[in-house]
Amino acid sequence: MARILILISGHLCNAPRPQKEADALAAAGHEVMIAGMWFDDKFADRDRQLLSGKSWSFHPIVDFRGVTFAQKLQRLRMRLQAKLARELFQKTAIALPDLLGYGAKAMLQFAKTHRADLTIVHSEVGLWVAQQLRQQSYTVGVDFEDWFSEDLLPSVRASRPIAWIRALEAELARHCTYCLAPSQAMATAIANAYQSAPPVVIYNSFPCGEHLPNQLQYHDRENLQNPSLHWFSQTIGPGRGLETLLAALPHLKATVDIHLRGNCPAVYRDWLKANIPDGWQDRIWIHDTVANHLLPARIAEHDIGLALETSTIPNRDLTVTNKLFQYLQAGLAVIATDTAGQQEILRHVSQAGHLIPSDDTIALATAINQWVQQPEQLAIAKEAAVQASMALAWETQAPKLVRQAEVAIRSEHNSEKNAAQPGCTSLSQSSPTV
Structure with missing residues (x-):
């Protein structure tokens, strides 16, 4: 020892x-x-x-x-x-x-x-x-x-x-x-x-099934009829893809709910509010972080996980973040930017997610529209995410x-x-x- x-x-x-x-x-x-x-x-x-x-x-x-x-x-x-x-x-x-x-x-x-x-x-x-x-x-x-x-x-x-x-x-x-x-x-x-x-x-x-409940209890979502998008990081701030997400919203063809989770400084909360497009103010929620053992279940409430890393910062381009694996573990379909690290994972589990160019507003809107308008394909992607998580588990x-x-x-x-x-x-x- x-x-x-x-x-x-x-x-x-x-x-x-x-x-x-x-x-x-x-x-x-x-x-x-x-x-x-x-x-x-x-x-x-x-x-x-x-x-x-x-x-x-x-x-x-x-x-x-x-x-x-x-x-x-x-x-x-x-x-x-x-x-x-x-x-x-x-x-x-x-x-x-x-x-x-x-x-x-x-x-x-x-x-x-x-x-x-x-x-x-x-x-x-x-x-x-x-x-x-x-x-x-x-x-x-x-x-x-x-x-x-x-x-x-x-x-x-x-x-x-x-x-x-x-x-x-x-x-x-x-x-x-x-x-x-x-x-x-x-x-x-x-x-x-x-x-x-x-x-x-x-x-x-993460370990197979860690902290995932047998039956979901909803804390974040208010309307289960609307597809729900989830994004999280320890800190909500610039350079994490949220600028692209807000710019994509006017191009969406159906109503979705968007849930952001992380520590959000007041200055960036004000920036978000000022840049949310008209008609979307009531469709975006900001949640505080939760304890580690609660996070998988909170993620699992949603349908699509967003991993919008930038390819312009080498570390962000090359890494594979926690969020990508936690989305897969929780059974979320994934929309991820085509950084080198995220390509490394999703090219092996292509059914579980869409890869889009970094900072591409139209590509992001198209990927969201595709799943929102084809719920049967979204269900297939969510099941593929679970299988991918098991293959890559801790x-x-x-x-x-x-x-x-x-x-x-x-x-x-x-x-x-x-x-x-x-x-x-x-x-x-x-x-x-x-």
């Missing part, structure tokens, strides 16, 4: 991939902990609920909700460090770890103290932590669930230390035995970019993940044994600094 630490930069409930990773590794007999950050009371409560019945643990490295003087001081200090790091980079192009995320040094110190046999990172700030741990002979792994240096809109990238992030990614891609990606398209692109072995592909799928992905983790741990163990032989020298002979 190995001791495995998974580092995330936020709440557990907003990290479904690390949760499934922990489930798989713990089921294989390993001692697993996820460590992250707490920012919000509601999400912290969801984190606690998630841990019920789990054989692994969660630890908040930093609790930004703290009410004690010491906690408030720590929160103030970390936010000040992040602000100073941003200002320093803007003025001098010098990049500090706090530029990548809150609590970088606290995360590193926790990982060193925990002394895991394998430490796995999932975030930008985690890249730096993993690099530091490698330099002190810890065994680390990386999950490129996002290709961080190739993400975000151009307006945001201008303030990011892209060259430094690429250097961190390249080092980990070349040297980590445990190196994962969410699609073959991304694995190939990373290998080509960094002259490394391709990361192991682990799809963001049960097919978990063994690959566990195998790669155990290879990484075994490889490090063997290198330490070899280093201990007379006449051999290695950095691994030195104890990690705590």
